[in-house]
Amino acid sequence: MKNRRDVENSTARRRGRPPAFDRETVLSAARETFWAHGYEGASIADLTAAMGITPQSLYAAFNSKDDLYRAAMEQYRGLGSDTFSALGEPI
Incomplete structure (x- = not known):
């Protein structure tokens, strides 16, 4: 049987920072x-x-x-530069 302190500790843990995500x-x-x-x-x-x-989050x-939106577009632009770099082409 859980005592009050165990319940409070388990509740406190769930309120903590959620796991990080991959940007x-x-x-x-x-x-x-x-x-x-759009x-x-x-x-x-x-x-x-x-x-x-x-x-x-x-x-x-x-x-x-x-x-x-700006960050997503920056990532998109970066994808193009990686492709040109892999091909040895100037951007």
Whole structure:
């Protein structure tokens, strides 16, 4: 039988910081969502569902939908430069 202290400790542990997510993975999911729905059409609910994170995590990591969009576009631009680098082509 659990005593009150065990219950309080287990509750306190669940309130802690959630596991970290991979930034590149969530940006990739956001980029795909923006691609499919457009900026205006991609709701926070759509984005967080695709990214597998909560709205709180989205805002904590990216501050706003606008900043998330910019970060996703920066990642997209980076993908092109990696491709050209692999091919030995100038950008």
